[in-house]
Amino acid sequence: MLKQIEGSRAVAEAVALCRPEVISAYPISPQTHIVEALSEFVRTGELSPCEYINVESEFAAMSGCIGASAMGARTYTATASQGILFMAEAVFNASGLGLPIVMTVANRAIGAPINIWNDHSDSMALRDSGWLQLFAENNQEALDLHIQAFKLAEALSLPIMVCMDGFILTHAYERVDIPSQALVDAYLPPYVPRQVLDPDDPVSIGAMVGPEAFTEVRYLAHARQMQALELIPELALEFRQAFGRDSGGLISPYFSDESETVVVALGSVLGTIKDVVDELRTEGKSIGVLGIKTFRPFPLDAVREAIGHAKRVVVIERSFAIGQGGIVADSLRKALAGLHIPTHTVVAGLGGRPITTVSLDRLFRTALSGELGNLTFLDLDHAAVDRVLAHEREVRRSGPGANRMVQEIARANVRIV
Amino acid sequence: MTVQQISFYQTGTFTVGNRLLDEAQRTVQATVARANSLTSGHRACQGCGEALGARYAMDAAMHATQRQMVVVNATGCLEVFSTPYPETSWQVPWIHSLFGNAPAVATGVAAALRVKGRQDVRVVAQGGDGGTTDIGFGCLSGMFERNDDVLYICYDNEAYMNTGVQRSSATPPAARTATTPAMGDAPGNQFGQGKFLPEIAMAHRIPYVATASVADLRDLEAKVEEAIHLRGARYIHVMVPCPLGWGAASHDTIRLARLASECGLFPIFEARNGEVADVRKIRHRVPVEDFLKPQKRFAHLFDPEPDTRRIALIQAHADRNIQRYALLP
Numbered sequence: 143m144l145k146q147i148e149g150s151r152a153v154a155e156a157v158a159l160c161r162p163e164v165i166s167a168y169p170i171s172p173q174t175h176i177v178e179a180l181s182e183f184v185r186t187g188e189l190s191p192c193e194y195i196n197v198e199s200e201f202a203a204m205s206g207c208i209g210a211s212a213m214g215a216r217t218y219t220a221t222a223s224q225g226i227l228f229m230a231e232a233v234f235n236a237s238g239l240g241l242p243i244v245m246t247v248a249n250r251a252i253g254a255p256i257n258i259w260n261d262h263s264d265s266m267a268l269r270d271s272g273w274l275q276l277f278a279e280n281n282q283e284a285l286d287l288h289i290q291a292f293k294l295a296e297a298l299s300l301p302i303m304v305c306m307d308g309f310i311l312t313h314a315y316e317r318v319d320i321p322s323q324a325l326v327d328a329y330l331p332p333y334v335p336r337q338v339l340d341p342d343d344p345v346s347i348g349a350m351v352g353p354e355a356f357t358e359v360r361y362l363a364h365a366r367q368m369q370a371l372e373l374i375p376e377l378a379l380e381f382r383q384a385f386g387r388d389s390g391g392l393i394s395p396y397f398s399d400e401s402e403t404v405v406v407a408l409g410s411v412l413g414t415i416k417d418v419v420d421e422l423r424t425e426g427k428s429i430g431v432l433g434i435k436t437f438r439p440f441p442l443d444a445v446r447e448a449i450g451h452a453k454r455v456v457v458i459e460r461s462f463a464i465g466q467g468g469i470v471a472d473s474l475r476k477a478l479a480g481l482h483i484p485t486h487t488v489v490a491g492l493g494g495r496p497i498t499t500v501s502l503d504r505l506f507r508t509a510l511s512g513e514l515g516n517l518t519f520l521d522l523d524h525a526a527v528d529r530v531l532a533h534e535r536e537v538r539r540s541g542p543g544a545n546r547m548v549q550e551i552a553r554a555n556v557r558i559v
Numbered sequence: 560m561t562v563q564q565i566s567f568y569q570t571g572t573f574t575v576g577n578r579l580l581d582e583a584q585r586t587v588q589a590t591v592a593r594a595n596s597l598t599s600g601h602r603a604c605q606g607c608g609e610a611l612g613a614r615y616a617m618d619a620a621m622h623a624t625q626r627q628m629v630v631v632n633a634t635g636c637l638e639v640f641s642t643p644y645p646e647t648s649w650q651v652p653w654i655h656s657l658f659g660n661a662p663a664v665a666t667g668v669a670a671a672l673r674v675k676g677r678q679d680v681r682v683v684a685q686g687g688d689g690g691t692t693d694i695g696f697g698c699l700s701g702m703f704e705r706n707d708d709v710l711y712i713c714y715d716n717e718a719y720m721n722t723g724v725q726r727s728s729a730t731p732p733a734a735r736t737a738t739t740p741a742m743g744d745a746p747g748n749q750f751g752q753g754k755f756l757p758e759i760a761m762a763h764r765i766p767y768v769a770t771a772s773v774a775d776l777r778d779l780e781a782k783v784e785e786a787i788h789l790r791g792a793r794y795i796h797v798m799v800p801c802p803l804g805w806g807a808a809s810h811d812t813i814r815l816a817r818l819a820s821e822c823g824l825f826p827i828f829e830a831r832n833g834e835v836a837d838v839r840k841i842r843h844r845v846p847v848e849d850f851l852k853p854q855k856r857f858a859h860l861f862d863p864e865p866d867t868r869r870i871a872l873i874q875a876h877a878d879r880n881i882q883r884y885a886l887l888p
Contacts, residue, residue, distance in 0.1 A: 163675070346653045347654040352644065
């Protein structure tokens with residue numbers, strides 16, 4: 143059924159259609175509307191049987207999911223930003239124990255300085271936690287990915303983060319198609335756990351493992367996650383057959399096979415990028431886009447096959463590896479190893495700074511002319527940071543770094559765009 | 560020959576010789592059909608109070624639930640010595656996740672059982688004092704506050720023994736640990752710090768809070784049996800001396816646990832809905848020195864000469880407990 147609906151609400155409805163049995167969640171912006179809606183569904187009986195646990199922290203939220211999932215219940219939670227960092231220890235534990243928990247990450251920046259707006263620093267910080275990571279481009283996809291995520295998680299017995307841009311998607315009202323319960327039930331069978339805590343057949347889960355077996359455990363976790371590279375396209379195809387639309391998959395090409403310059407990105411910014419690329423293509427520029435839908439496991443082969451022919455690759459990064467540069471670009475370089483394709487890192491949209499078509503247009507034209515640098519910060523106020531850096535060189539530093547930096551920028555009376 | 564009615568003035572535990580008792584009075588351990596939740600051959604130290612306490616508590620719980628239970632364990636000695644992969648000593652469905660999340664994992668298990676309509680299966684969570692009073696405290700308080708249907712058992716040996724005897728918030732004043740060394744003006748742990756979790760648990764007004772000790776295993780069993788049949792959040796705090804951490808002889812575990820209660824430092828009581836309901840009276844009151852002296856962790860209180868001021872402070876603490884809980888007969 144088509145609905146004009148907020149992204150969070152659409153995701154909550156999708157999750158409810160997947161019939162989770164336990165939801166354990168702690169509120170944090172911009173994820174709150176999702177868990178509020180689910181709490182309402184449980185209270186009204188719309189989602190039943192389901193236990194909704196109001197926990198005291200994100201650490202407890204994930205821990206509750208671990209207990210419920212180990213007990214054989216289909217389990218869901220949602221978080222963002224500081225929340226996912228606070229639950230980090232349990233996030234690793236959930237994947238280590240092979241528990242197919244589905245978690246929405248309403249992507250948000252990480253402080254300090256505190257910032258509630260969107261970027262991908264949160265889920266990227268836990269990219270190596272053993273969870274699969276799927277990134278939604280729009281709300282329809284966010285909804286669809288959740289349905290696929292439960293099936294995928296339970297097939298692999300591994301947890302999955304469905305990442306959607308905070309506010310940009312979670313709080314946006316868009317027209318989305320919400321499938322019927324019958325359709326979802328036909329696609330997603332009831333959860334059959336790999337192993338449960340059964341009093342009639344006791345097992346010990348979470349034993350201590352020493353050096354003699356730990357590497358093997360990790361190897362198997364990797365092998366299991368890599369199976370997703372085959373399973374995800376299969377599930378996406380199955381989804382198209384059942385629901386009548388393309389959603390998910392490993393990558394989404396957009397004129398990338400015929401273009402010399404390929405822009406690579408994740409999440410909602412793909413829409414803006416495609417608009418700019420459309421304009422440039424009408425001018426005859428050879429530019430296309432490759433969306434990464436599945437970031438973990440990273441589809442190295444699929445990416446190499448899709449853009450191995452390119453003359454240059456521009457990666458729009460919504461997170462930043464301090465002291466290193468681009469996180470997605472690193473994976474791209476690995477995928478394109480030996481092909482000598484210049485790969486440019488562009489850090490954009492940190493902490494919710496808008497990524498405008500004007501800026502992207504200017505950026506892509508610079509790239510097309512072969513003048514784009516290795517690492518670019520889109521719309522960085524160079525005057526402000528140069529002034530702060532110059533001041534820092536002169537003055538002995540003290541006090542909390544981030545606060546001081548913000549004060550310095552304010553003192554320099556420079557407008558932050 | 561008639562069965563001799565034994566006059567059992569107990570100074571030890573009911574376990575020894577209790578097969579001579581009336582059947583109703585016998586412990587779970589005395590029965591041939593005991594549950595054996597934690598099998599022998601695990602790697603606990605000789606004289607480990609926690610291994611003993613856990614074995615009795617879990618056997619009693621298994622007995623009371625007719626084996627329909629799930630156990631959630633925090634990280635710590637108990638987890639490490641019982642489950643070195645690929646071996647396990649547990650004969651119950653058992654999960655260990657992290658150091659600080661056993662109460663929350665148990666909450667999740669209880670929720671899953673509820674949603675699946677398995678009201679017959681009961682959830683027991685357990686951890687040491689570090690996992691309970693420190694790192695797991697937030698999760699435990701959350702579990703209490705929601706009144707989740709979990710029995711949580713804390714085995715208190717008064718420090719982080721698994722990592723090499725460092726101070727926890729359950730470490731008593733003046734005790735020497737690796738992080739509260741016996742040096743300086745006030746050697747050992749600071750006075751005025753620490754928390755007595757049973758009272759904090761009571762402040763949550765949960766249905767059942769109790770303290771118990773490996774010095775009275777029949778009492779521990781009875782409390783576990785009592786708690787397991789209640790619904791909602793329940794908490795039992797068990798005194799389990801650690802020969803290694805306390806610097807005591809392995810054969811003194813039970814004696815020290817008994818002295819801890821007999822001097823008043825570790826009151827044994829039951830509380831219902833936040834109010835003390837029953838107290839185990841002290842039989843032979845002893846001065847705190849009797850408890851402190853056999854332990855190397857308090858050696859600096861007596862050597863080179865008795866630190867009378869600080870011993871008096873500890874005695875005053877014991878006296879306060881005796882008064883507050885009316886521990887004298």
